[in-house]
Amino acid sequence: MLIILNPAATTEQIESLNHTVRNMGFLPHVIAGTDRTAIAVVGDTKKLDESYITRLDGVDSTQPTSQPYKLVSRDVKPQTTVVDLGTARVGDGSLCVIAGPCSVETRKQVLATARHVKKCGAHALRGGAFKPRTSPYEFQGLREQALELLAEARAETGLPIVTEVKDTETLPLVARYADVLQIGARNMQNYSLLERVGDLRLPVMLKRGLSSTLKEWLMAAEYIVARGNNNVILCERGIRTFETETRNTLDLGIIPLLRERTHLPVIVDPSHGTGYASGVTPLARAAAAVGVDGVMVEVHPEPAKALSDGPQALTFSMFETMMRDMRRISGLMGQAI
Known part of the structure; x- marks a missing residue:
């Protein structure tokens, strides 16, 4: 349920309402919007006496929320959330481009890639330090050494770092270096990890699970926001279908629904949505046309020698072409890059 506040509600009245809601056994979340301020009440609100709430000082009205995901719903906040990455923003109407290698392999590799994607106009650098892999015998990442190399690349280029955190044990270490904590597809429903990143205030990129529905995805995001971290970015990375010719099936049809359902x-x-490099730029163009807030792609100086996901990584020249195409599409859509 939403408690819609009177425009003249004071700070003292809002604090009193929060106290009242907690004493009734519910969790309040203040949502400040451009047109209104509301308190989202989380819990089994069927037991809440709405007539009593509407009589309290500072309250204008109450409004039920129709979705099981309360805090990430547009019912709660009509305006799109803007997530600040430091030198870039996601959700402000521009198109954010995040690019870099699947895995950090060497200092030369990550610095060369960071310099190139920066020169081409990317806004953030992605790179894996801890790599959860399907096989235990595949390259698992350079771990803290990779984080140190990413930090060096950030210091030189100014690009914020997006890197994956795979478990609660390594979260404190990754959080010391990262600007954005990526929750991978395999961890989308790792509720302990979701709660822990929710306790932090670092931006979180939540990738859709391999076989997850829209509702399951948004409920996973709810775990993070319910802990007080509103800086969540959703990432559609393809889902598992019956098709075997592509690594995954990129579900661009979900984007308009997400726009309706969540802020x-x-x-x-x-890159993960196709699994092959020649398909990345066409689908990046399509994503921009559908109206996303950003794209994230894998770029490698020598994809044939990559230690992970080489077939889907763009070469430097392919990334230049993608950026040129993205500027044309985003310009038609009224989005700046």
Whole structure:
């Protein structure tokens, strides 16, 4: 349920309402919007006496929320959330481009990639330090050494770092270096990890699970926001279908529905959504046309020698072409890059 506040409600009245809601056994979340301020009440609100709430000082009205995901719903906040990455923003009407290698492999590799994607206009650098892999025998990442190399690349280029956190044990270490904590598809329903990143205030990129529905995805985001971290970016990265010719099936059809259902910004990862490099740029163009807040792609100086996901990584020249195309599409859509 939403408690819609009177425009003249004072800070003291809002604090009193929060106290009252907590004493009734519910969790209040203040949502400040451009047109109104509301308190989202989380819990089994069927037991809440709405007539009593509407008589309290500072309250204008109450409004039920129709979705099981309360705090990430547009019912709660009509305006799209803007997530600040430091030198870039996601959700402000521009198109954010995040690019870099699947895995950090060497100092030369990550610095060369960071310099190139920066020169081409990327806004953030992605790179894996801890790599959860399907096989335990595949490259698992350079771990803290990779984080140190990413930090060096950030210091030189100014690009904020997006890197994956795979478990609660390594979260404190990753959080010391990262600007954005990526929750991978395999961890989308790792509720302990979701709660822990929710306790932090770092931006979180939540990738859609391999076989997850829209509702399951948004409920996972709810875990993070319910802990007080509103800086959540949703990333559509393709889902598992019966098709075997592509790594995944990029579900661009979900984007308009997400726009209707949630205020969280949405980006698309066409690298994992296809699994082959020649498909990345066409689907990045399509994502921009559908109206996303950003794209994230894998770029490598020598994809044939990559230690992970080489077939889907763009070469430097392919990334230049993608950026040129994205500027044309985003210009038609009224989005700046």
